[in-house]
Amino acid sequence: MNYEESLEFIESTYKFGEKIGLENITLLLKELGDPHKKLKYVHVAGTNGKGSTCTMLSKVLLESGYKVGLYTSPYLERFNERIQVNNVPIPDDDLAKVTTEVAETIDRVFTKGMQYPSEFEVITAIAFKYYADIKCDIVVLEVGMGGRCDATNVIETNEAAVICSLSFDHQQYLGDTIEQIAFEKCGIIKENDDVSFYALNPESTRQVALDKAATNGSRIHFCDPDDIEMVSTGIDGQVLRYKRADSVLGLTEFNLALLGKHQMYNCLNVLTALEILKKKGWNITPQSIMKGLDTVKFTGRFEILHKNPVIVIDGGHNIEGITSFTTNVKLYFGDQKVNLFYGMLRDKQVDESLDLLTSIAKKIYTLTPQEEARAVPAPEMAKHIREKYGIEATPLESFSEIDKYIDFSAKDEIYAFTGSLYMIGAARTELTELINRNK
8 A cells, every 4th residue: 555545545434434432443453452552642632722732742842852743633734744753744655554554454353244443543543553663752642523532532541631722612522511522521531640721711611620530530730821921922923921830840931933822821731731741750841841832833823924915824713713813813913904815614603703704804715625515615605704794705716716816015915814724724735835936
């Protein structure tokens, strides 16, 4: 199986297994030699902020001298981004090799009448096998959806668990109340675990975490929003001050390359997880933290691709993400209106998002995310915006049309892309090529 064939195999599994629970992934990993049991983890769940939290953690651990696996989803531009070691996506040949092993195991084990593994279970098995084969010191492991029944929750112990920002998403699977959603996310908490819990989560979700901890002798470390403050910020990054009185990290003022007030609180979650790891003997120094956070990059999350004119992209794929995006536009650009490029999936809060986005946009261009079965088509979205909000909206037939609407000679313009990650990835590829042509 070559690289292209391995991707075809992975994508083909989408139409097979959909069984909820850990039975399939447990069986598959057992036949692969239980690679997940040979690794150590920081397990990360939540509704928003998982990706940036995982990226910050992995970068600091890398700067601390460890071989670090990073498992995230979805990818933006290339599948290999989902499985990384030391911030390098899995090479094509390695992906093909491990996928072949996993596919052969599935053919041998999952006989007629047995439930076939889902696409996410297959990818998770590939990741565990790869990380074990190259002997990662630690893996920063992002939950796919929920937590309790997620395939990543097959792991038995954590060095630390992290619960990120909690809000409404995937209610058809996770529940209709924030407490039900928190219950599913807190399902990653293991026996005798130490858990960092996001500072701004609703008060009721804290009790859910405490109740879970009480059942298995775990400890919840609630982040305190007063322990961090923004000293200064600009489109090149922000300066933050860490004020936790009992910290063992030896950190005070530092630079964070990621933009936005929400990233300040994601960073606080990261620092709390690092406090846990440091106390468990991991060699984390102030220098490794400062270097890691100052140089961290997270593609597609309020990412400035070009400064003059400004081109910014952000995968604000749900209402909390869109809220952070609009807040950050106002923070960094004041009252200046933007040229907005937008596309969203139909099962997200489209109108609630547009209520916010139309307050910062002077023109809107709509794109169809590359998940067409779930996407709102660009013409339908543009028509809806014109009729409901009275704002000029132009549908684009393809991502290649973007270059018609970006004027590199207009230095005072802002071109902002937000919405579904299935849109942002394709837009980023197109924009990167466009920017290179205009250098």
